Amino acid sequence: MKKNLLVAQSGGPTAAINATLAGVIGQAMKEEQIDQVYGACYGIQGVLEQKFVNLTEKVDTEEKLEKLKRTPAAALGSCRFKLNDIKEDDSQYQEIVDILHKMNIGYFVYIGGNDSMDTVAKLSAYCKEKGIEDIKVIGGPKTIDNDLCGIDHCPGFGSAAKYISTVFCELEQEITVYEPKNVIIVEMMGRHAGWLTAAAALAEGKNGNVPYLVYLEETPFSLDRFIDDVKEKLESTNAVLVAVSEGVHDKEGRFLCEQEGSRELDVFGHTKLSGTGKILEEAVRAKIGCKVRSIELNLLQRCAGHILSKTDIEESGNLGANAVKLAVAGESGLMSSLTRVSDAPYTIEYSGVDIREVANKEKKIPVEWINEAGNGVKEELTTYLTPLVQGEVSSIYEDGMPSYIVLK
Amino acid sequence: MKKNLLVAQSGGPTAAINATLAGVIGQAMKEEQIDQVYGACYGIQGVLEQKFVNLTEKVDTEEKLEKLKRTPAAALGSCRFKLNDIKEDDSQYQEIVDILHKMNIGYFVYIGGNDSMDTVAKLSAYCKEKGIEDIKVIGGPKTIDNDLCGIDHCPGFGSAAKYISTVFCELEQEITVYEPKNVIIVEMMGRHAGWLTAAAALAEGKNGNVPYLVYLEETPFSLDRFIDDVKEKLESTNAVLVAVSEGVHDKEGRFLCEQEGSRELDVFGHTKLSGTGKILEEAVRAKIGCKVRSIELNLLQRCAGHILSKTDIEESGNLGANAVKLAVAGESGLMSSLTRVSDAPYTIEYSGVDIREVANKEKKIPVEWINEAGNGVKEELTTYLTPLVQGEVSSIYEDGMPSYIVLK
CATH class of the missing domain: 3.40.50.460 (Phosphofructokinase domain)
Structure with missing residues (x-):
């Protein structure tokens, strides 16, 4: 039986988080196992408050999907909402599961940063513990801070x-x-x-x-x-x-x-x-x-949608698609990720990492990539960064102004 | 006999002042009466200090001209330097004339805002008063503030x-x-x-x-x-x-x-x-x-060269070219200008205005274009503004970064 997919966005906006959303929608529409694609507005808080939009209907053309890709901030809205400590009170988790069941959601992709991956970790752990096997929870990475562990670099x-x-x-x-x-x-x-x-x-x-x-x-x-x-x-x-x-x-x-x-x-x-x-x-x-x-x-x-890294926008979209593929393949409790195979030529591979390796951790710049005086960077750091800014895309302009897709 | 042309930039930088410079260079190279194109670095101060570069040599290809057009700030450098009051001490003016004569400069285009047009006004008035007819001084408008009189709107x-x-x-x-x-x-x-x-x-x-x-x-x-x-x-x-x-x-x-x-x-x-x-x-x-x-x-x-108005960049270039045409036609003491013929379709005409109508004056927004509450604008204002932001161009990117032309 076909299941629906739910996607939501969380944490601080980026100029590429909607490219990941577009990647999720585009891939979900291709998957035979998936019926409708829903979006929850304002993150996990919106799931609890059942603020849903039907994305299969709202983003029903390639043109809209392309526009979404190049719309900055978070088209579904976001939240800074921490679920209760699961050990103290797991009622919120069951409430989410009940809502997802009611909406026939088999796949839930949550796009966000460190704090959001904590939500994915807890919810997937809860499902596992309670033997709830018909909901697959996958994290979609996102943060301008680039401080997520378990991924070479972060979309956005x-x-x-x-x-x-x-x-x-x-x-x-x-x-x-x-x-x-x-x-x-x-x-x-x-x-x-x-x-x-x-x-x-x-x-x-x-x-x-x-x-x-x-x-x-x-x-x-x-x-x-x-x-x-x-x-x-x-x-x-x-x-x-x-x-x-x-x-x-x-x-x-x-x-x-x-x-x-x-x-x-x-x-x-x-x-x-x-x-x-x-x-x-x-x-x-x-x-x-x-x-x-x-x-x-x-x-x-x-939120500078007027100057986007083409590499970033493409990878962000692919990471969204990859999240859907992981969920459909039956995985849960993973974050869609990418590994760098080589700097020159710049090559990457998509994968999934255990969400527990990501949640609540921070990846800092290796100190050996910083000069001795602490006032400049070494070549290792620019070598790492250079491929990530290659290529230019921007928002789509109409009549002189950027034109976005509004989903909420 | 052929004469040389000197061009300089003054006042605050804009993202389009180099497009005007490119327009000056491109047109000057087409004019039979003009031999070499020189640039003075750091405005009128650079003229006095004789800091010159040969632009005929430095900007010798269409590619470089195009790159210059899309380079923000002021490639020749600028100054905030006020010439002495001509009534009290005119020695600086004679000094400039002597330098221009020494370099066989017949045409001097000075690109800037209100204060810079004051320099053009004084220098052209000095030449007129002293019967110096072999130096034509023309102003090239520029300011992000859009507050120059004698022109529908300002390049930049x-x-x-x-x-x-x-x-x-x-x-x-x-x-x-x-x-x-x-x-x-x-x-x-x-x-x-x-x-x-x-x-x-x-x-x-x-x-x-x-x-x-x-x-x-x-x-x-x-x-x-x-x-x-x-x-x-x-x-x-x-x-x-x-x-x-x-x-x-x-x-x-x-x-x-x-x-x-x-x-x-x-x-x-x-x-x-x-x-x-x-x-x-x-x-x-x-x-x-x-x-x-x-x-x-x-x-x-x-200085946001990564998102330029195509209309602005084209007009800025044309205003530079128009300044050269005015000078070669024997005009002096004018500012290259444009008049709006109609809003829809947006049509403009290039002209020259007496510099005395521009220097040291400011054009404010008509109060009747502002709402009664003083917290918003009326349609007249957006109608005026809309054509000016049409079309997109950006700096030229190489290897992921903007690539500019450096003249100084």
């Missing part, structure tokens, strides 16, 4: 990395327009891993010779050493570009912005950071006195 | 407007991802005119139904009324997008950021603004208490 990251490195190419043109000494500091997202910030290094030397300083979470940050670094660069040049992660911290692990600014917690208990770039800007102004400006890329870096 | 503005409206389309996808009430405030550049901020309105209603609030310099701004506006919108929706000009001010003309923050002056004596979006963010947090985030588009809005 390549497009964010391309946006960031493109912005650095552009700012390098900007900063050399005037002659007086000038420092531009750009702050990137990334709570505990510096991958996004490292992407800035891809731009260095491509269109000029402005020196870059790149500060990542993986090595301790010192404000004094930062000022010395900038001073040293300004001795031989008029322009310096600084890339800094919002989460840089000292040896004791105290975030720069915690030391100088305010501290807030999000619902997951993570420290909410902001203002790192601003603190560095003020330090340069006070201690060096040259022209300086800080830019926070903010939300722009995760 | 269309691309910045396209970038801004595209970003708003993307942020609209972002802001609807989560269910809780959410406000995003985006601060645009524009010292005394709200054109850039108005461009945000082009995105409203294109991909959803998030309400926009748009605050322009042209109407007085009240923080209390802003909070009331946001509260009112949040009564019927969960998401509000706010577009605000850095230069919004109260009835007495006091900038919002002057009232609440610090005040600095640039070399032209203009108040240097920042922090308007941040002030609004803090106000929403304090007085409404919902989720809120402010984003400052900062330099990104003037």
Whole structure:
């Protein structure tokens, strides 16, 4: 008997999470075992609240599927909702199972990051424990942070990395327009891993010779050493570009912005950071006195549908399709994944990894890929990053404006 | 006898100023009366310091010309340098004339905004007064601010407007991802005119139904009324997008950021603004208490070579070519300009306007194009803006990164 497939999105938006959704829908429509494709709006919370849309009807042409692929953010909506601790109270899990049974869902693909993979791990473990074999739960990876374990790199990251490195190419043109000494500091997202910030290094030397300083979470940050670094660069040049992660911290692990600014917690208990770039800007102004400006890329870096990595969009779609294939093959409790076979030529293979190897873990940049001074990256890191930003696609434009598909 | 042409760039960079430069070079190479094309690096200051490059040699293929067209910022470099008051001391003007004579320059095209057109006005007036007839001085318009008089719209503005409206389309996808009430405030550049901020309105209603609030310099701004506006919108929706000009001010003309923050002056004596979006963010947090985030588009809005308006890039090039044609036809003291013949079909004509009608003046948005409440735009404004963002081009990418031409 045919079963339906349910797909939902969770965690922070990316410019490629809808490409994965499109991959899921496209593949599900090809599978003989699958009848209707449903989407839950606003993640697992939307499943509990039974906010469903029929995607077989809503995305019924190749044109719509292509448009969805190039629509940024999360077309089904997302949530930051943590299921109850399964050991303390498993009623939510049974509630989800009941809803899925009621809707004849045999396959559930949940697209998200670390926290979302925790949901997949718990739900699939619950099904296994209770002997519920007619629901297959598969994770679809997604995060601009690139910090998921069990996968070579994360869908969404390549497009964010391309946006960031493109912005650095552009700012390098900007900063050399005037002659007086000038420092531009750009702050990137990334709570505990510096991958996004490292992407800035891809731009260095491509269109000029402005020196870059790149500060990542993986090595301790010192404000004094930062000022010395900038001073040293300004001795031989008029322009310096600084890339800094919002989460840089000292040896004791105290975030720069915690030391100088305010501290807030999000619902997951993570420290909410902001203002790192601003603190560095003020330090340069006070201690060096040259022209300086800080830019926070903010939300722009995760929703820039107008400059997407073709490689990322293709892989994101394939990972969605692969998730469906895994589910239909009877797998559950896996995350759709990819392995890099070689850098040159860039070759990858799709696979599935045990979700327990992914949930609640973080993949940081290997410290041996960062230079000794802790202010730049080594060739190993750019070799890793370069294939991920290859090729360009963008949202589809109509009458001068991006045209998206709206599903909610 | 053939003469050489000199071209230079001045004022703030834009994503299209090099398209105008490319237009100048391309046309100059076609003109029989012109021998070599020289560029002065770093504007009029570079002329005085004799920092010249030979553009006939540097940009010697169609491919390089095309790459230059799509290179953001100002490939020749720029300056913020005000010539001495001609009535007090005209020695700088004679110095420039001597340098131009020495280099056999018969045509000088100076690309810039209001302040730069002041340079063109003074230099051409000096030549006229002194009977120097063998140097023709023509202005090439440029500014993302769109505030030049004597021209329907400014080259560089269309691309910045396209970038801004595209970003708003993307942020609209972002802001609807989560269910809780959410406000995003985006601060645009524009010292005394709200054109850039108005461009945000082009995105409203294109991909959803998030309400926009748009605050322009042209109407007085009240923080209390802003909070009331946001509260009112949040009564019927969960998401509000706010577009605000850095230069919004109260009835007495006091900038919002002057009232609440610090005040600095640039070399032209203009108040240097920042922090308007941040002030609004803090106000929403304090007085409404919902989720809120402010984003400052900062330099990104003037150097986004990865999303250019095709219309803008073509017109910018044509305005450069038109400047050369005017000079060769014996004109001096004009700015290359364009007039809109009709909105639909969008038709324009190229012309030349007396530089004195342009220099040191500012064109604001007509207040009758702004709604009564002062928080949105009327159809007249979107009708004016729509043709300017039509079509997409981007920088040329090589190996995943933008590839520019470096002239300095």
